[in-house]
Amino acid sequence: MLFDAYQTDSFHDEMFHADGTVRPEARLLLETLQSLGEGHLQRSQHAAERMLLQMGITFNVYGEAAGTERIFPFDLIPRIVQAKEWERMERGLVQRIRALNAFIDDIYHDQKILKDKVIPEEVIRSAASYRPQIHGINPPGGVWCHITGTDLIRHGDGELYVLEDNLRVPSGVSYVLGNRDLMKRTFPEVFEGLRVRPVDDYPGNLLETLQSLAPESCEDKPVVVLLTPGMYNSAYFEHTFLAQKMGIPLVQGSDLIVEDGIVWMQTTHGPRRVDVIYRRIDDDFLDPDIFRKDSLLGVPGIVDAYRRGNVTLANAPGNGVADDKVIYSYVPDMIRYYEGEDAIIPNVPTYLCWRDSDRQHVLQNLDKLVVKAANEAGGYGMLVGPHSTKAEQDDFADRINANPRNYIAQPTLALSRVPTLIGDRLEGRHVDLRPYVLYGRQGIRVLPGGLTRVALRKGSLVVNSSQGGGSKDTWVLAGGDNGN
Amino acid sequence: MATDSRPLLSRVADSLYWMARYMERAENVARLLEVNLHLQLDLPLDGNQWQPLIDACGEAPLFKKRYGEATQETVVAFLAQDREYPNSILSCLLAARENARSVRETIPSEMYEHVNGIYLRVQEQYAKPAEELSPEVFRDLRLSGHMFQGVTDATMSHNEAWHFVRLGRQMERADKTSRLLDVKYFMLLPSATSVGTPYDDLLWSAVLKSASGFEMYRQTRGTITPRHVAGFLVLDHDFPRSIRHSIARAVDSLDVIRAGSNTQYESVNLLGELGRELEEMEVDTMIRSGLHEFLDSLQLRLNAVGAALQRDLFALRQLKQTQTQTQTVGAD
Known part of the structure; x- marks a missing residue:
């Protein structure tokens, strides 16, 4: 049957112990799966895929014709997180976001952490995502990281690590909500007897977060909008989804106009003032007046309006400085510096190629390490040593020597696995987990769930949607009988 | 305007207007084709009742240039399937869907799912040769058009x-x-x-x-x-x-x-x-x-x-x- 030939191999499996017995939090799920009739799971899987297409839960593939979006492959077997472990993750994320926010605020003001030599100044100045234009800006509430999607992974030792912080414009949360909806519609029987924490209140919480950080000068109920690059952006579905669920206008750059430091949107009855902008446009394209001049997606003057305190931009421009993969390696130091605590969730050990000793080690071990460009995301600009050819390694050696600051390396991690439907049976596939964190005036909240991305190709460790990844529903269990 | 309304972006108003026009246009073309396919069963063989459809759409010169003689096959190919003709059923549905997609946050999910569903289904149905398209597929689209109006009126404020x-x-x-x-x-x-x-x-x-x-x-x-x-x-x-x-x-x-x-x-x-x-x-x-x-x-x-x-x-x-x-x- 489904699990007949199932092997955990030598990996940490989220459903089974190494000896093949089921983890207590997954027992009920396993029993339900085993009781399903022949072919039931495959039929539900097909139904789910059809539904995704019909519901238009898709992403655009750049360079393809209009009307040809693709679905983000979805696997029906959920990933389960027990209550106690979630509680620790939550504390770790809150601690981390608070420190990162303090760091960004410091970098764009007094730069104490540099003066105290905790982080070398050179590392900041050379970061591609550092924006000197932002210096001295005070975002409302002092919040720079309104929405964060931190990537966590579990290594073979069973420990969770932070892989990336994703502070700029993290995406994927619509799939978290969509996946849950889909599970309930196509596979309701698996929820029975489990207390899975709901995720549906995310859009409401996001709206509250955005409203809470409106400019202090805004007296009425703040007008909040979501700024999208437009319908050919790969994440356009998510932009429409979030705007719809929050009930706010979805605007494009051409819908907005700035005059005398005030942002207006063009409505059928003339201009209306805008107070808060949840922008899903990268810094580079946000404002041609101060960032990339050739941007047609942005709004000229919008950063000036922001600097004058007339509009809130979420996330705050410039916060990507902490996304730089070299600066990432200093986050545990930041947590010690700003919070006086040790990091609850550790970083993945990271070699910085601009350090001579680290670089020597990296160059000698290219076949074992994962090398990443410091400023890339989405699985681009990356070498997975054990899966690479000699030619690819030589290419990366040249790139590293040409620009050591732009490369870091990490050990190849044995990402944990979750049973995944492959053909007519279940096989283990590697996963990561991206929880979503909201930072409002009232504090920091973590969505109890997250995007579990799964590398569908056998043996693959790359979970990005652009590289053959799919996703799973993530069940955070409420505390109690089966949650622990 | 009622007090409960929120401001409507000019761009969004434009897209809503055109989404509706393209849906209605597709439905009208489908009705013309459906009626004509039925009609020809009752008529003597010598009458050509396909050219008038092209005339009714005001496209005689373009049609002549691209297809030549008006027959069931060429007219169906042109009015239903031709992606390069902007007012064919397929083109209209694509345009309706693209407009709907650009205002997804303004319309209820049911509406987008419906428009999207029609487009995906019709795209599949119309992939066969023109002579194999039966009146049924056009009837199907006409009913979908009515349903679109129903969903719009019943789910949208x-x-x-x-x-x-x-x-x-x-x-x-x-x-x-x-x-x-x-x-x-x-x-x-x-x-x-x-x-x-x-x-x-x-x-x-x-x-x-x-x-x-x-x-x-x-x-x-x-x-x-x-x-x-x-x-x-x-x-x-x-x-x-x-x-x-x-x-x-x-x-x-x-x-x-x-x-x-x-x-x-x-x-x-x-x-x-x-x-x-x-x-x-x-x-x-x-x-x-x-x-x-x-x-x-x-x-x-x-x-x-x-x-x-x-x-x-x-x-x-x-x-x-x-x-x-x-x-x-x-x-x-």
């Missing part, structure tokens, strides 16, 4: 955005009914005035069916005469596809939209004037003064309303029109 959807639907309907009548009336008229053939009733019935109006016509007008058919399709008070009815509903919607503003809108004046004239028009006056001239001028006036809507409501305006320091906004 009847707010400003909804009125833009209705405005688009009604403008398109008035335009299509006038084109249909214009072409058919003069094609069929000679045989109606000279010796009647057994096919006359059949052909006139087909005109009514092309506007889904045959049964409703019978209830109020009884026997089929060209004069009555023209009167019914242009001036009937109650039939939802008559030009008068469509324009009256368009006027209602534009009035609601206008109520949100104290600006004078040219589109409101133009459309209101047209609506009032249709209310007072008598069928005999219309026919005596020349039906073709009447329909021709009607189409020009509808186009003028469309252009005025663009200026009044859809175009991006400058913020400080009275001051010298203005900023140009790229309209795209």
